[in-house]
Amino acid sequence: MALEDNNDKIDNTTVTDDIPLVVVGIGASAGGLEALQGLVANLPPASGMSFILAQHLSPSHKSMLVDLLEKNATIPVLVAVNKVKLLPNTFYICPPNYNVEITRDNLITLSATSEIRHTPRPSVDMLFESIAFAKGESAIGIVLSGTGTDGSRGLRAIKGEGGFGIAQDPNTAKFDGMPNSAINSGNVDLILPPDEIGIELKSIVTFPRRVPLEIETTVPRELYSGILRKIKRRQKIDFTLYKESTIMRRIERRMTALKVPKVQSYFNYLDENEAEIEILFNDMLIGVTSFFRDTTAFLRL
Structure with missing residues (x-):
């Protein structure tokens, strides 16, 4: 789905110059599809937040994530494009064989990876760390189903800048390695099933304190x-x-x-x-x- 085709679907009414864009980074790996489907189906449609996903993918396979997620999504789901500005109420997916970061100007930055992969791609830690640096207290990190520890270091960065950390309840995860690693790091504020995360996100950004x-x-x-x-x-x-x-x-x-x-x-x-x-x-x-x-x-x- 092209970015231009979705502009008419995007509700910008909840964002003003006085309210910084809240950016929600999401990390997932093995078993992440089911968790993501539950998450996007229950996101608040006019939260004013921007969502960006780093899902571990094989660089040799075409990703079908956009097609799979947009069927039940409450907001537009797009493939992330280099140097494109994040829009509120929009869900971006990092393409295979790239790392994704954001800048302080809310721009997406994609960097190609080499064929020799020593760490998972895209890197959840890299995404989270860039969000922490760019957004400070307006940063939120979510770790969903997956193996390994990717995302735990990035959550530490988000928490260190005053942001918010969320992990999928390991009991609901197909693979609980990433959620458990995040929880054990001490950098998680909430532990929830994927279909309940959207409701909590809305309350986090509107909480009076x-x-x-x-x-x-x-x-x-x-x-x-x-x-x-x-x-x-x-x-x-x-x-x-x-x-x-x-x-x-x-x-x-x-x-x-x-x-x-x-x-x-x-x-x-x-x-x-x-x-x-x-x-x-x-x-x-x-x-x-x-x-x-x-x-x-x-x-x-």
């Missing part, structure tokens, strides 16, 4: 300090001197995942669910995309 809080004026000091005390008691780490805005973003993300709208309610939830303290603690320790941001300076040092 998506906008960063000014903690001094919005969150009572006693609640913020109380959460840090709970973490210190259980994990033996004191976050008191850490940057408050960063910690609040981690708290907000956990509240989003749990659909808890009030800080007081989340504070009470921590009392009733000690395991959540450990999850929040691990979320705070997620590293950024690159620790040595000023490489030249560190090499000189």
Whole structure:
């Protein structure tokens, strides 16, 4: 299906200049077709999000993914084209024997791969890392059925930039290697069957706490300090001197995942669910995309 043939189907009404485009990267491998069919059939048709898929494919076979997915899809399904700008409410598929990335200008970048393949193609990690770098908190990564660990490193990058991670429930996956690897990495916010992911995506981007809080004026000091005390008691780490805005973003993300709208309610939830303290603690320790941001300076040092 040509891009030009689908422009009339694309609903741009949910995106404005004031709202950054949310880009959802999706990674799948063996057994991914069934998961993808359940996912695209239940995507919100006017979410304003753009979806891009890296599915491990044989470079010697013509992909039928577009034909297979568009039958029940709620939005247009297209083959990704190099240097084409991402459109909202559109699902893009990376062609075989290419890696796919996006730029900060929301452009698709395809790079051809050599015949000697040492890693899966297209690389889910490469896609996720580019989305993390380009979109920051407007990045979402989804890992579906497949073998191996592709996508886990990329989810770490997305989480490190304040984005959101989702994995298919391994019990619903034909091959649970990729989902389990993602979950075990500690970088997954939600674990869901594919047909339920679309509903959650809509709630993630419309959740009222998506906008960063000014903690001094919005969150009572006693609640913020109380959460840090709970973490210190259980994990033996004191976050008191850490940057408050960063910690609040981690708290907000956990509240989003749990659909808890009030800080007081989340504070009470921590009392009733000690395991959540450990999850929040691990979320705070997620590293950024690159620790040595000023490489030249560190090499000189």
